[in-house]
Amino acid sequence: MMAAGCLLISSCKSSFDDYYSNNSNTKGGYLYSKLQGNPKFSIFTAGLKRASIDPFISSGGLYTVFAPTDSAFNVYLKAKNYSTINDVPIDTLFSVLSYHIVNNMWYYYDFKVRFQGFQQSLFLTRSKKFVNVSVAALDTLSVNGVPVIKSLRDIGADNGVIHGIGQVLIPNANLEQKLLTDPQLNTSTFYRLMKVCSARTYDRFNSYDKNHDGLLDSVFYTAYPYLSTVYTAIEYQTNTLASDQGGDPVFTTILMPTNAVLDPIIAPTLAKIGSTVTDKIAALSPIYAKAVLESYFIGLQSVSSNTLIKRPTVLSTVNGATIPALTAGAFVRPDIIASNGVIHIINTTFPTSDLLKSGIGQALSDPELSTFWLAVQKAGLLSTYGVSSRAGTLFAPTNAALASAGLDLTAMTLNGAPLTTATLTNLIKVHMINSNLASTALPNAVLGTDLSSTEQLTFDSTGKKVTSPTGNVANITLPAVGIGPSNIGYVYKIDQLLIPQ
Numbered sequence: 001m002m003a004a005g006c007l008l009i010s011s012c013k014s015s016f017d018d019y020y021s022n023n024s025n026t027k028g029g030y031l032y033s034k035l036q037g038n039p040k041f042s043i044f045t046a047g048l049k050r051a052s053i054d055p056f057i058s059s060g061g062l063y064t065v066f067a068p069t070d071s072a073f074n075v076y077l078k079a080k081n082y083s084t085i086n087d088v089p090i091d092t093l094f095s096v097l098s099y100h101i102v103n104n105m106w107y108y109y110d111f112k113v114r115f116q117g118f119q120q121s122l123f124l125t126r127s128k129k130f131v132n133v134s135v136a137a138l139d140t141l142s143v144n145g146v147p148v149i150k151s152l153r154d155i156g157a158d159n160g161v162i163h164g165i166g167q168v169l170i171p172n173a174n175l176e177q178k179l180l181t182d183p184q185l186n187t188s189t190f191y192r193l194m195k196v197c198s199a200r201t202y203d204r205f206n207s208y209d210k211n212h213d214g215l216l217d218s219v220f221y222t223a224y225p226y227l228s229t230v231y232t233a234i235e236y237q238t239n240t241l242a243s244d245q246g247g248d249p250v251f252t253t254i255l256m257p258t259n260a261v262l263d264p265i266i267a268p269t270l271a272k273i274g275s276t277v278t279d280k281i282a283a284l285s286p287i288y289a290k291a292v293l294e295s296y297f298i299g300l301q302s303v304s305s306n307t308l309i310k311r312p313t314v315l316s317t318v319n320g321a322t323i324p325a326l327t328a329g330a331f332v333r334p335d336i337i338a339s340n341g342v343i344h345i346i347n348t349t350f351p352t353s354d355l356l357k358s359g360i361g362q363a364l365s366d367p368e369l370s371t372f373w374l375a376v377q378k379a380g381l382l383s384t385y386g387v388s389s390r391a392g393t394l395f396a397p398t399n400a401a402l403a404s405a406g407l408d409l410t411a412m413t414l415n416g417a418p419l420t421t422a423t424l425t426n427l428i429k430v431h432m433i434n435s436n437l438a439s440t441a442l443p444n445a446v447l448g449t450d451l452s453s454t455e456q457l458t459f460d461s462t463g464k465k466v467t468s469p470t471g472n473v474a475n476i477t478l479p480a481v482g483i484g485p486s487n488i489g490y491v492y493k494i495d496q497l498l499i500p501q
Contacts, residue, residue, distance in 0.1 A: 031057040031065055031157040040152070040164065043073040044097070047085045051094040052209040056126065057101065063126070063160040064102040066143050068168045069152070076168040090210050098127035098206070099171040105160045108153055111135045124247045128205050129171050129235050129339060144169055172339035175232035175252060176222050184333070185343065189263055190256045190296070192281045196289040197226040226290045226377065229299025235340040251302035252341040257349050258332055265349060266292060269365035287373040287382065288364035291355040302341045305334035323350055355386035363396065363491040371399045374409055379425040385432065392450075393437040393490040395457070395466060395476070397497045405497035430455055430469065430500040436489050439463055439478055455500050468498035 028034065032054045035041045044067050048054045057063055068076070073085065082088050088096075102123045106114070112135045114120045122130040134142045141148040143165065152164025179185045179194075201223040210217045221233035229252070231237075236247035269288065270280045277283050298315070308315060308326050315323055326346070333345040355361050360376075363369055376382050385392065397405075406415030413419050414427075432450035442463030449455045449469075458467040464476050474496035 028156075029158060030059055031063060031160045031162065033058070034155060034157045034162060035065065035067060038155075040069045041067045041162075043070045043085050044068055044100075047073075047088070047093055047097050050086065051090060051097050052212060053094065053097055053101070053126075057159065059159065061159055062103075062105040064104065064106040064123075065160065065162045066100045066102070066131070066146075066148070066165050066169065067152075067162050068100070068165055069149070072166050072168050094206070094208055094210075095127065095171060096168065099125050099129055099131070099169055101126040102131060102133075106133075107156075107161050108135070108141045108148075108163075111141060122249055124236055126205065127171070128247070129174075130249055131169065172337075174235060174340045175254065175338040175343065177233075178336060178338045178343060179232065182336070184345070185256070185336070188256060188345075189259045189266070189281065190293070193266075193284070193289040193293055194224065194227070196282060196284050197224050197286045197293070198222050199225050226286045227293065227297065230297050231340060250300060250340060253298035253301055253303045254341065254343045255296045255298070255308075255350075256343055256345050257296065258345060258347050261347055261349050272365050273367060283367055285364050285367075285370040285373050287355075287370075287377055288361075291353050291361060291364065291386070294353060295350040304342065305331050305344055308344070324348065354389075355382070358386050358390075359392070359489040359491050360386045360394065363394075366493070368398045368400070368493065369396050369491075371402045371407070371409070372396045375402070375407070375424060376428055378409055379421065379428045381425065381428055391434065391436045391489075393433045393435065393492070395431045395433075395474070395492050395494045395498065397431070397474070397494050401474070401495050401497055407497065426451055426500050427497070430457075430498050431494075433457065438490065442466075442476070449500075451500055457498070466494065466498070469501045470499045472496055472499055474498060 029037070032045070032048065035045045035048070045054075048057070057065065077083070077085065077088075080088070085093070102125050106123065111133055115135050121132050121134060123133050124130055131143050132145075134140075134145075139150075141153060141163065143163075146165050146167045146169065148163040148165055152162070155162035155164070173181070179191050185191055199222075200220040203219045203221045206221075207216045207219045209215060223233065224230045231250045231252050235249060237250050239248045266281075266284075269284070273280045273283050303315075305326075305328075309328060311325060315326070326348075330346050330348050331344055332347050336343040336345075353361075356364075360373075360382075364373060373382075376385065384390075385394070406413070407419075408414075412421075412424075414423075429451040430449045433447050434450055435447075437445075437447075440463075442459045443461050445459045445463075446456055447459075449457060455469045457469075459465065460467075464478065465473055466476055467473050474494035477493035477495070
């Protein structure tokens with residue numbers, strides 16, 4: 001046993017030294033200069049220069065470059081009807097070539113150790129997409145199924161390592177790219193509702209100097225801040241564990257009802273929007289769109305139609321109601337695969353969310369209250385107030401009232417002064433009374449608010465004026481939205497922001 005242990009230690013020591021000893025592996029320059037000096041990578045090198053990627057690997061950092069040979073690029077160019085690398089659109093070139101640069105330095109030996117220790121096969125590239133690296137077969141290394149050429153394996157550099165490959169790697173489209181480019185998905189009511197919940201976010205990893213003027217040209221991706229665990233344009237989440245490479249894959253499954261079944265659900269809400277509005281879906285509140293959509297996403301998982309038909313526990317209930325079994329016939333178009341998830345088009349809808357069943361849900365479609373609902377969301381109170389089991393009466397300031405008060409939710413200021421989340425929460429809570437109050441209960445009432453029993457709202461003898469704890473007066477618009485008395489059924493519009501003490 002002792003002899004075997006010594007042999008094992010000696011073997012490991014030898015393997016390590018093969019890759020990391022200065023004597024056995026002369027680096028001889030940074031990655032870009034090493035690629036530039038190898039005639040087999042001349043087209044790849046020219047592409048890196050044209051796409052302004054060369055500065056990233058010319059000096060600092062640690063990277064692993066899967067470098068296609070010239071013969072591989074010639075096949076790619078011919079297949080795409082390009083004469084030279086200069087004919088490839090610059091954005092396409094940047095996207096494709098960035099996909100060949102993996103974060104950190106991974107020799108063949110490192111990939112083996114990583115797989116043996118952590119079963120890791122997905123590795124994060126500079127474009128924040130993942131490649132699949134396999135070391136399963138003896139003395140072989142492949143990326144996305146493309147073998148690394150053994151004579152071009154483990155070319156060391158001062159800031160990384162190069163592995164030559166005989167095929168250009170093409171990144172798969174992500175969910176957002178599928179939604180944007182597929183005509184059936186792009187024109188769907190579901191995706192139009194998603195866009196109501198969307199925001200543009202700066203993408204620092206894929207911003208680059210397109211025209212070589214020394215300045216970065218900004219790139220943005222689509223995010224969905226109102227939809228929890230829905231990632232369509234990003235493919236990783238940061239992870240700083242010692243066993244991690246800096247980011248883990250994230251996946252999203254989208255179950256998209258057809259227009260035929262979804263349109264009737266939102267038709268009553270759209271009917272409330274003025275006839276002069278040309279795009280009524282775009283005019284909806286993001287919080288209403290969230291309430292309609294949230295049942296149809298499975299976050300952080302990519303679930304196939306076969307798995308869904310077998311009734312996984314992740315889809316047993318939504319919003320407290322049992323979901324009817326998804327049979328094969330429920331899938332109009334299953335398994336639209338993306339790099340970070342899957343989309344299924346289905347011909348059914350799921351139970352209505354608690355938020356839409358609540359009084360708030362009834363008022364979400366009022367375009368005059370859209371800013372207030374965003375404030376409720378930003379204060380973190382939507383899940384507290386938007387439940388069907390809670391009683392309450394809410395006095396909601398109109399968009400005009402909040403604008404008059406100087407509320408800016410983007411800058412988080414009130415009349416120019418900084419506004420913390422805690423202060424915003426207090427502002428919202430002073431508009432809530434924790435009981436269902438029909439209009440007949442308002443005249444001459446003095447009632448404590450959700451902020452505290454001493455933060456009271458005072459109503460005049462008509463019940464059509466309310467005074468805040470600090471004395472400002474708002475007019476109440478009747479009739480109220482109301483579905484009480486068993487849940488948070490009453491929402492009244494007011495023309496002033498009520499200010500707590």
